[in-house]
Amino acid sequence: MAPKLRLLIVEDDPMMQLGLGQALGEQFAVVGYAEDGYGAIDLTRQLQPQVIVMDIGLPRLDGIAATQRLKREFPDIRVVMLTSHQSALEAVAALSSGADAYCIKGERIERLLMAIAAAQEGATYLDPQIARHVIQHLHSPQPTMDYHLSQRELDVLKLMVEGYSNPEIAGKLFLSPNTVKTHVRGILNKLAVDDRVQAAVVALRNGLV
Structure with missing residues (x-):
């Protein structure tokens, strides 16, 4: 009998x-x-799972940033x-980060099993609930936006999208943590978003990084 597929679950909701x-x-x-x-990365190094089921909205390091780091190392x-969201932008950002499948919470377990099977075989799976919206989004003309980001803000944004924390960005760019914090706040304001996940979505969708 073939050994079972090794699975790591990354989810901050205990239930x-x-x-x-x-x-x-x-x-x-x-x-x-x-x-x-961060826990996902540590446990992947320790336990060597073959597939990770990853919530996108995680504390400290979100699913998009964690996936980017994991895909670089593994x-x-x-x-x-x-x-839990049916957002075409979020789906595009997730797949751009390297995710192999994108599945909506609360659907029948069969869909999640299909997503895992597709990922295991090297295919890409997109939940039917969001697939049509993603296709429409990708094929619809997008307005050219000028967010007026400085070169330093673009440098910080690139590292944000890659999942680096403020202290890590400070070390890489030889800036003080307070300066990085100011740049991050300015980036969020200019992109008209509330958090780093949304910033990554906008950056990836508009080719800013």
Whole structure:
């Protein structure tokens, strides 16, 4: 008998974490649970899962940034992104980060199983609920936007999209943490977004990085 697929679940909601573990534990070997992106990276190094089921809206390091880091360090690992939102922009950003599948929470477990199977085989899976919106979004003409970002803000934004924290950005760009914090605040204001995940979505969609 072939060994079960090794699965890591990354979810900060304890009830959702429990539900995913119970739903997937019969078919797969659930090797561990993480509550944020940093935990996902640490446990991947320790436990060597083959597939990661990753919530997109994680504390500290979100699913998009965590996926980018994981794919750089473990290019063969498969990531199934989970979200409660039906946002075409978010789906595009998730797939651009390297995710192999994008699945809506709360749907039938069969869809998640299909997403895992597709990812395991090296295919890309997009939840049917969002697929049509993504295609429409990609094919619709997008207005050319000038966000008036300075070169330093673009440097900071690139590292934000790659998942680096403010202290890490400060070290890479030889800036003080307070200066980076000011740049991040300015970037969020200019992009008219509320957080780093939304900034990554806008940056990836508009080719800013």
